[in-house]
Every structure is written in C-alpha cells, then in structure tokens.
Amino acid sequence: MHKTTLGSWHEPYPESKIPVDIVDGMAELQALDKPAAITTCAQLAEHFTDTILQKHSDCDELHLVFDRYDVPLSLKSATRVRRQGDEQPVSYRVTDTTHIAKVPMKRLLSHTKTKMDLTEYLAAKALHTFRTKEQEHCCGLGQ
Numbered sequence: 001m002h003k004t005t006l007g008s009w010h011e012p013y014p015e016s017k018i019p020v021d022i023v024d025g026m027a028e029l030q031a032l033d034k035p036a037a038i039t040t041c042a043q044l045a046e047h048f049t050d051t052i053l054q055k056h057s058d059c060d061e062l063h064l065v066f067d068r069y070d071v072p073l074s075l076k077s078a079t080r081v082r083r084q085g086d087e088q089p090v091s092y093r094v095t096d097t098t099h100i101a102k103v104p105m106k107r108l109l110s111h112t113k114t115k116m117d118l119t120e121y122l123a124a125k126a127l128h129t130f131r132t133k134e135q136e137h138c139c140g141l142g143q
Contacts, residue, residue, distance in 0.1 A: 018060050018061055019058065019059045019060050019061070020059060020060070020061040020062070020063065021056045021059040021061070021062050021063070022063045022065060023052060023056065023062065023063065023064045023065065024065060024066075025064050025065060025066040025119065025122065025123070025126075026066055026067055026115075026119065028048070028051070028052060028055075029048060029105075029109070029118075029122065030105065030109065032047070032048060032051060032105065034047075034104075034105050035047070036101070038100070038101070039099060039100065039101035040096060040097055040098060040099060040100065041094050041095060041096060041097075041098045041100060041118075041121065042096035042097070042125075044100060045121065045122055045125035045126070046125075046129075048122055048125075048126070049122075049125060049126045049129045049130075052064065052126065053129075053130075053133065062130070064123065064126055066119040066122070066123055067119070068116070069112050069113075069115045069116035069119070087110070089110035089111035089112070089114075090107065090110060090111055090114075091111040091113050091114050092108060092111070092114045093117075094114065094117040094118050094121045
C-alpha cells in the first residue's frame with residue numbers, strides 16, 4: 001500500500017466515541033499539490049493547513065504528527081540516502097519569505113535538514129491556525 005493512502009486514520013476513542021483523525025503530516029505534504037501561486041514558505045504553510053482542515057473537517061479532534069529527521073542511524077535515514085541516489089540534495093533555509101516558486105516539492109524535501117526545519121515550521125504554523133478553530137487539534141514530532 002502506498003504511503004499516501006496511509007496518510008490519515010479516523011478512529012473514535014473507544015470509551016467516548018469521539019471521531020479523531022491522526023494525520024501523517026509528511027505523507028500529506030508529499031501528496032500536496034503546490035500551485036504556481038505559492039511562492040513562499042508562508043503561502044505553502046497556509047495551503048498545507050487549509051488542505052488538512054478541509055480534508056478532516058468532519059472529525060472532532062485532529063492529531064497532526066510529523067516524523068523526526070534528527071536520528072542519523074535509523075532505518076528511515078538509510079532509506080532516504082538510498083532513494084536520493086547520486087543526486088545531491090539542496091538545503092533550503094525555511095522562513096516565511098523563503099522563495100520556493102520554482103522549486104518542485106520533491107526537490108524542496110530532498111535534504112534532511114530542510115525536511116526537519118520544514119516539519120517544525122509547518123507544525124508551528126498549523127498549531128497557530130488550529131488555535132482559532134472549534135475542533136480539538138494537536139501537532140507533534142515523532143519519537
């Protein structure tokens with residue numbers, strides 16, 4: 001099964017029957033379309049958060065979870081290196097004004113440091129947006 005089909009799960013808590021969605025943030029980001037109108041990281045974060053909220057508007061609680069990228073000797077890090085092949089990844093500085101208009105999503109996510117910085121950035125932006133909504137939300141980085 002492809003990772004994007006595993007991007008989210010919808011389960012009620014057994015004792016309370018509250019609909020809860022647990023969302024794999026990186027799977028959703030990798031599956032996200034990046035329209036030409038998105039030229040900065042701030043616009044990407046807004047588009048990402050709006051897409052997540054729209055896809056999961058029917059749940060009462062949303063958990064947005066990201067992988068960690070600071071574990072150097074993990075099976076995932078070895079897989080990332082293998083997938084990268086001979087192409088050298090490019091590290092981008094992730095700020096509100098970072099210009100990403102002509103950067104394909106795959107290229108943006110090719111460097112481990114950029115992925116780590118982007119997940120922290122998106123989690124913070126999403127949490128800021130979530131605080132204005134009526135649903136219960138939380139964001140976190142994996143252990």
